[in-house]
Amino acid sequence: MAEVASVTDWLIDSDPALRWQVERDLLRAPEDVWEATRRRIATEGFGARLLALQDPDGQWGGGSFFPGDFDFHGPEAADGAGQPWTATTWTLNSLREWGLDASRLEGTAALLEANSRWDYNGLPYWAGEVDCCINASTLANGVWLGADVSSIAQWFLDHQMDEGGWNCEWVEGSTRSSFHSTLNALKGLLFFEAATGGDTALREARRAGEEYLLRRGLLRRATTGEIVGPWATTFAYPFRWKFSALNAVGYFRSASLYDVAGPDPRLEDAVELIRAARQPDGTWMQEARLPGRVWFEVDVPPGEPSKWLTFYGMRALEWWDTRRVNPRAEF
Template sequence: MQSPKGNWGGDADARNWLCTSYTLLLLKDLGLDPLSEEARKSISLVRGHITWPQQMGGLPYFDGETEPCVNGWILGVGAYFGQASDRLVDRLLGEQLEDGGWNCDAPQSRRSSFHSTICVLEGLFEYEKAKGETAAVTEARVRAHEYLLERRMFRSLSTGEVIDPNWTRFSFPTTWHYDVLRGLDYLRSAGIEPDERVTEAVRLVAEKQDQNGKWTLENAHPDRVHFDMEGVEGEPSRWNTLRALRVLDWYSKRDK
């Protein structure tokens, strides 16, 4: 489905960069071998043909644009497919907010967004896997982990209330959207030792398992990913089931 110009979405789509990013994210999540002929050809087309519009920085695709959530995706897929951008890392580190996260509405907003924060965390983690740990990136990730954990993965720090009920409903692909399962699966993949601050969130995941041992698709997002990965809402979801089982296994092996 990739065009000779490197993008997905077609010329009629005014937001080709978004379709391209979602598609690359999906290929990464599916585990496409970055050294395979298909991956090398595809990434070469992206690298050789796609640049951001001037109002979004005008840089090559893998050097990112202006929003930290998008730049988190770009950093992650770039690192996974051998195109890690040090320039992009420096930008994201400089944009981390005082409370430990990121927000695409900064600097107007000084309060972090769960959506932006999880996207950046996933990108920084892929970068460290590809390039090795650095003190600056590791410190930024630890601060962002605390941002999520202090809020029990989905609760307001000031009131204790659930910030957004949609975060308790799980979907795949997640694109830019945060939810509890995505946050927990990130912590699992990053090797974070679970503590009591994730207990409620893990319990929420466990309670959603149906009588057949599966998890359903609950909150399908309308973002364009070109083909359906799952069925319809309410039906069993392979990807939610896989990620939920990984999270429960991770939590069960914690130090008690």
């Protein structure tokens, strides 16, 4: 296995959207160092490119979840063609997750309130939709940009299933929770709670959703103990909406640090799956790529070592190995 220093040297030679996180979370650089790198997101690389693509009406791609020119009956809508990733919600997700300072999007919340409507029934943008994954993104993006999204937070309380999770197919009659939907809901709820302080009801809903995944070890069906699907053990960046053990452990790391708690032991199988995927040179491979229209690629094709996945893999293992010994270790 390569020395850690050589892997981190490779990681640090990255777009500012990744580099600042490597500096903060792996190298433990002083705050003024990684903050200076983070500020560069708005003027260099991936972040600057996305900012330059914003429409005058505040949207990206002329639409809320699908681009304005998307043909719902054409070849791009066929099975296997993939969700387009160029519309407003997906672009905001990227900018927020990369760490862009929300002040660089001043006025965007008001523009979206005035100009953007959901593809489903033309609902107002900040009122949310009927899909819990869309609502999770909108909850996080809204509180990040300063919009009033309290009604969406309440929506998650109203639509939580008996098992503790959520399912985007509830509107089609589903009564069973989904790994994908639950993880996305949890990400949105945690971001909202961290930004606002949350309340008891939202905190209890979040923890019930976490229990739904933890009871299944992030990997297995409750009924048979079998792996829930090949997607759970396949690592790909960008994560988008899709569940994977790496994506989920990253969430539980964030929740653990927010709650000042040690890792739940039920994460062990998922963590060891991540450890086993590490290559002899210390990197993680890109194993897939979700199809669909993009503004530009931000990671390597399948079969090549991925800087993003390597960062997430290293960070997950360091957190697990350290916090199991000392739940209050600094990160």
